[in-house]
Amino acid sequence: MSIDPRAALTALTTALEEHLVAASARRGEEDPIVEATFLGIIDAFEVYEEALFDAFDEVTPLVIYGGDDEDDYDDGDDDDENSDAEDSEK
Template sequence: MSIDPRVALSSLTAALEEHLVASASRRSDDDPAVEAAYFGIADAFEVYAEALYDAYGEDLPLDLLDTDDGDEDEDDEDDDDTGGGEGGGR
């Protein structure tokens, strides 16, 4: 059973508004309310993207950032070292 894209969009909009409120009233750098709102946006975005695709075959022009990409950044640096570009540093 798929979700109506309008309902999913409404949930995404609400999640964005909740994040704004939490950010504006942040009590510390690691405020749990802001973190929860952040993940609420990510969850609502995924639901909306799936509902939009299921209903209309349409993709969004946005992707969520994967904050666990530490290894990918290291791979990119390794590729730069072996690419034979300028300033190889050898």
């Protein structure tokens, strides 16, 4: 059963608002409430993205990435830097 994209969007907006509230009341560097709402955004976004695709064969321009995975965010400059270094060695 597909989820209505409008309902999924509402859940995503709610998750973003909850994260804002938690962030504004942060209690320390690793506040578990902030972390939970952060993860809630990820979950809500994935549901929205799936609902949007199921209903309209469409996606958003947004990507979820993690701070530990450097491969998740690649601006493409690494290859240019490597080729410049190789050129200068020749």
